Amino acid sequence: MGKYKPPAERKYGRGVQVCRRCGSRDSVIQKYGLYLCRQCFREVAYEMGFKKTR
Known part of the structure; x- marks a missing residue:
């Protein structure tokens, strides 16, 4: 087994x-x-005050 180098x-x-x-x-x-992925954003957006325009 070779040497292990952790990812940078x-x-x-x-x-x-x-x-x-x-x-x-x-x-x-x-x-x-925000730093939220789009899936999490969709779940939490309404509670944060974002509203859909359509």
Whole structure:
């Protein structure tokens, strides 16, 4: 077995953006400092005061 090197710590880019609620790294909404993935945002948006226009 070879030497094990842990993955590099991310400092910028998509790997840094993490959903605060579930920890997902894909499709994170950063606007207004939300840092929620789109699935979590849809569940919580109405409680936060966002309303659908259509």
